[in-house]
Amino acid sequence: MSEFATQLIAWQRQHGRHDLPWQVQDPYRIWLSEIMLQQTQVSTVIPYYQRFLATFPSLSTLALASEEEVLALWSGLGYYARGRNLHRAAQQILTQHQGEFPQQYDAILALPGIGRSTAAAICALAFHERRAILDGNVKRILARYCGIAGEPNLPSTEAQLWQHAEALLPQQDIATYTQAVMDFGATLCTRNRPQCESCPLAGTCFAKRNQQVAALPTPRRRPALPQRQTFFLLFLHQGEILLQQNPSKGLWGGLWLPPQTDDLEAFLTENRLGTGAALAPLQHTFTHFRLHIQPILFKYHPGALPGTWRPLSSALHSAIPTPLRQLLLRLPKEVTMPTA
């Protein structure tokens, strides 16, 4: 067995995390956690995970729910395709696997929202099958330990990382090892200021031996964020707000939003609307652009536009994106005191 795996497994038993809510022998709960944890940190996921599991305690309750209910519980977590795929996968398991979570890697990989790394994580954690994962933690650990330069997302770099991930697997204790690399990356071999002085691998780590810890993994260079602008048109009437559902594909897919336009003048003319009151603007930053949102408040226009009227309290529990939630929460103050 490799020194790498042996040391990590020993480290995990002594210093790893053992009280995370999804550390159970239940493929449904492990699967749910893996999906929520894609590109999302543990501390962010925990409250969503608890609420989700309280509402959908089993795979069948999830499969029998509506997509609307699923997205409402996903509201604020982001990457909403994860929630839609999770729901679709639950339905597929019900119809194609008799409601029992599949145990074969190929069958797991075939489910929507599950790629190579997530399928391997489920196999290793839930079924103790010898599979390599390659998430952000493992990429960082291997880039340092093996001395792999190049941006981790480039196909050539990723291929090397996968090769090392496979080669360093232990012959046994695969579940403990898989949890070990994730905990080790999250708490010791962190991106900034890793605790090399406490690291059991410091003696054999390429980056540590060659003073490359700060330089590895190679940071990704990203272009400057493009800026975009939109207007949220808020129609309020007797405590209700007019919302429209986004198409299921694309940004904020399947979520509820107020009528939107990037050309206010044209929109008001086309729909024969008068002028509204500008509320305080807000910014929302995505991975690939920054959105400037200008809310405009209209007091009473029933039937002016298509959509669904929802009580404000109900809207707050619906499938809405974070900036709309922020806007609705501060609406009571804004309505009595518009800024312009």
Added chain:
DNA sequence: AACTCGGGGCT
């Protein structure tokens, strides 16, 4: 191989 898809934590 490049692009799309959220939101938050940390520095």
Added chain:
DNA sequence: AGCCCAGAGTT
């Protein structure tokens, strides 16, 4: 303000 995070799907 910039970086990254238990990545996958689409083109």
